[in-house]
Amino acid sequence: MTATQAAPTTGDVVLEAENLTKHFPVRRGLRDLFTRERKAVHAVDDIQLTLRRGRVTALVGESGSGKSTVARLMAQLYTRTSGDIRLHGESVTVHGGRKFRAYCRQVQMIFQDPFASLNPVHTVRYHLTRALKIHGRAGTNSAELEQNLRDLLLRVQLTPPERYLDKFPHELSGGQRQRVSIARALGADPKALLADEPVSMLDVSIRLGVLNLLRDLKERLDLAILYITHDIASARYFADETLVMYAGRMVEGGDSETVTQHPAHPYTRLLIESAPDPDRLDRVGDPKDAPADEGGGEPPSLIAPPTGCRFHPRCVHAMPKCSTEHPPRFELPLVDSGQAHWAACWLYEEGAAK
């Protein structure tokens, strides 16, 4: 670092996406041979996302809303259809090779199923040594490598490290396996972690421990973390900021307390109603905070998504405009936290009847 460069501080932008879009082409069937139309799954459309040092951003939505696709795009595992991804302010597009490795040194992904992401025929020592070697952090001799391996396991609270180093994945519990996956990611000394449903396959009793570990890493290593989940209650507990996705688009965002306690978008309210948070139970019946019925139904087809707001076919507040015009982000009045809060919903256009 040169003398003129300021040291990075908590809150600095690490990774950001602008207008990120991914359409997966659909293979043409026999019936489509005579049409010119090219069908695609509109998995992710026009996403804005900013990950900052020392902060957790939750991306919440039901199955198929596009959360994993966003993470894979940010990890450069998928090529994007359009949009921009910037790492420390610089646009990046990599397709494998040395550039991809350099990107992975800064941005690491943690997957939902630690059993699938660890090779069953190799020990913890093998997985972690490989990660350290790939990223040039194995040290110059075997004593240094041993110390680095121990440090990684200590960092994910697998103690004493000697007990775990020579174990195979099947000899570990689900929580321990996920901790090894996290240790492997830390082997790169990344600046951002993309955690795709990191606890959803774990026993309920050990989920909190793994989330607490991630929070501890965020604080101690000043990591920027993207936390993908379908469980909005855990976003309130764990994330600083929460973004809600529906059918490939972002519909609401703000600090986690505000989004989960004062949800604005009818879809966010529906998500919260279907996953009650004990702290809100005393307010059930308060029409301002918990409308009685926010609609049900199924998410739409992403091959031919609804025009206008994609939630309008399920929305009990839908107005004529909702089916024809895509709503922009409307800034909402600040509540308790004083942090920015927005919703992409015509209900919040100035003058709209709520």
Ligand SMILES: Nc1ncnc2c1ncn2[C@@H]1O[C@H](COP(=O)(O)OP(=O)(O)OP(=O)(O)O)[C@@H](O)[C@H]1O
């Ligand atoms: N490789 C692919 N080819 C075609 N369609 C895909 C592909 N990957 C994802 N999709 C589609 O894109 C949409 C978004 O999928 P994605 O996995 O990102 O959602 P998600 O919110 O992460 O869901 P889940 O929680 O079930 O993983 C879905 O309709 C899915 O079927």
